[in-house]
Amino acid sequence: MSARATIAAVVLAALTAGIGLDLAASEPLNPYRAPPLIALGSGQAAGGAHCTAVPGG
Amino acid sequence: MSTATVTIGHSFGGRVLPLAGVLAAVLAVAALAGARYGLLLLIGLGFGITLEGLRFGFAGPWRAFILRREPAGLVAQLVAIGAVAAVAMPLLASHPAEMVGAHAPVGFAMVGGAFVFGACMQLVLGCGSGTLVNAGSGNAVSALALPFFAIGSFAGAYHIDWWISLGTAPPVTLSGLFGTAGGVVVTLFALAAVAMLALLVAPAHARRIPARLLLAAGALAVLALANLVVAGQPWGVVYGLGLWATKGAQAIGADLSESAFWSAPVNQARLDASILTDATSLTNIGIILGAFLVAAWRNGLSSPIPRLPALAWASAIIAGFLLGYSSRLAFGCNVGAFFSGISTGSLHGWAWFAAAFVGSCYGIRLRPVLKLEPRQ
Numbered sequence: 217m218s219a220r221a222t223i224a225a226v227v228l229a230a231l232t233a234g235i236g237l238d239l240a241a242s243e244p245l246n247p248y249r250a251p252p253l254i255a256l257g258s259g260q261a262a263g264g265a266h267c268t269a270v271p272g273g
Numbered sequence: 274m275s276t277a278t279v280t281i282g283h284s285f286g287g288r289v290l291p292l293a294g295v296l297a298a299v300l301a302v303a304a305l306a307g308a309r310y311g312l313l314l315l316i317g318l319g320f321g322i323t324l325e326g327l328r329f330g331f332a333g334p335w336r337a338f339i340l341r342r343e344p345a346g347l348v349a350q351l352v353a354i355g356a357v358a359a360v361a362m363p364l365l366a367s368h369p370a371e372m373v374g375a376h377a378p379v380g381f382a383m384v385g386g387a388f389v390f391g392a393c394m395q396l397v398l399g400c401g402s403g404t405l406v407n408a409g410s411g412n413a414v415s416a417l418a419l420p421f422f423a424i425g426s427f428a429g430a431y432h433i434d435w436w437i438s439l440g441t442a443p444p445v446t447l448s449g450l451f452g453t454a455g456g457v458v459v460t461l462f463a464l465a466a467v468a469m470l471a472l473l474v475a476p477a478h479a480r481r482i483p484a485r486l487l488l489a490a491g492a493l494a495v496l497a498l499a500n501l502v503v504a505g506q507p508w509g510v511v512y513g514l515g516l517w518a519t520k521g522a523q524a525i526g527a528d529l530s531e532s533a534f535w536s537a538p539v540n541q542a543r544l545d546a547s548i549l550t551d552a553t554s555l556t557n558i559g560i561i562l563g564a565f566l567v568a569a570w571r572n573g574l575s576s577p578i579p580r581l582p583a584l585a586w587a588s589a590i591i592a593g594f595l596l597g598y599s600s601r602l603a604f605g606c607n608v609g610a611f612f613s614g615i616s617t618g619s620l621h622g623w624a625w626f627a628a629a630f631v632g633s634c635y636g637i638r639l640r641p642v643l644k645l646e647p648r649q
Contacts (some may be wrong), residue, residue, distance in 0.1 A: 218575045218576070219576075220410075220411035220412075220577070222411075223413050223416050223578070224411035226416065227408045227419070228565060235519065236547065238520060238547055239547055240546050241524060243545055247303075247305060247306060247308075249307075250307020250308065250309060250583070251307065253308045254502055255309075255371050255372060255502065255505030255506075256368060256484070256501050257368075257371070258371060259371065260371065261505075262373045262506045263539060263552070265512055265551060266616065267375070267511040267553070267600070267609030267610065268376060268377035268509075268621075269534075269539070271378075272409040
């Protein structure tokens with residue numbers, strides 16, 4: 217395996233491990249409580265968890 | 274074993290298997306978390322494939338323009354932003370309850386943050402999206418910078434209320450100033466003016482925009498609009514990275530109650546839920562996977578690690594941290610502030626563009642000093 221492939225493999229392994237740890241520590245996934253497929257036309261407000269968010273905004 | 278057998282074997286193991294694995298992950302997320310989340314992962318995958326496959330970037334084209342007056346990549350960015358703006362701003366105006374733009378205030382820390390981000394993205398030659406793409410395709414500098422980018426984003430958000438208190442104006446949008454149609458026209462005019470200026474100062478032989486970049490600009494515009502329509506918010510990168518590091522900090526016992534940002538209800542809800550239900554996290558994961566797929570498809574994972582001195586590696590770590598920290602103060606990176614801010618009519622996107630561009634000029638000068646490239 218080349219050096220660059222090794223680094224990509226490490227990145228993917230770290231990502232997979234991080235997702236696994238997150239799933240273990242977070243609220244269980246529940247597809248039946250998921251929002252509609254598309255926000256547009258759903259009548260539901262956007263969450264607001266975005267890079268431009270300000271505290272209390 | 275015949276050559277044909279080896280080729281088929283390599284093609285299957287190196288190309289088909291990674292694609293099948295990634296598509297299985299998309300289906301698994303859709304089935305276990307919800308269809309919207311699977312779709313957002315797929316959109317992120319599209320971003321990653323487009324950025325890596327068509328070699329569309331932000332830091333590199335800015336460097337090419339500053340050093341050699343080559344405008345192609347910069348103009349392609351402006352084309353993509355304009356295409357999104359023409360659709361996104363009317364959509365946001367007609368569906369204000371369901372969708373939000375990347376709107377944020379201009380302030381001292383915001384401008385300073387954009388300046389530092391511009392400098393640091395030239396040091397590691399990777400912006401918000403670029404660091405994800407490069408890490409996914411096996412770039413050692415970006416792979417090292419990425420975790421520190423996430424930690425910096427956590428820390429910047431932790432302190433953001435103090436930075437905002439230094440002096441911040443209310444958020445201003447071009448739609449608010451000129452109406453929806455007027456905001457679109459002013460945005461497109463301003464983007465065209467920057468593009469014309471870039472083309473005007475370019476050498477004659479460099480004025481042609483390659484079809485590859487225009488194709489990428491179109492694909493990114495479609496994907497960014499899909500992100501807005503599906504998630505109800507524009508494409509972003511930094512929030513997701515900060516969320517990952519904050520979850521890590523929380524897991525080892527960090528007290529987040531002192532942070533106005535991370536203790537806010539919307540962010541507490543994100544911290545309690547899985548990252549597989551967070552729009553920005555999902556597109557970030559998709560970008561990494563998409564870039565990996567393209568690199569695997571074109572055998573781009575075979576080049577060696579660059580031989581850099583310790584100073585360069587230390588610089589990549591510090592620059593990674595500063596990329597995350599500064600982009601929180603700047604209310605976004607090249608994606609959340611520049612691309613999505615301008616395309617949804619936020620004045621802070623333009624302030625970010627100007628400040629980050631000046632910062633990039635300094636970052637380019639600093640790169641050889643920090644041994645990240647040979648001195649000219």
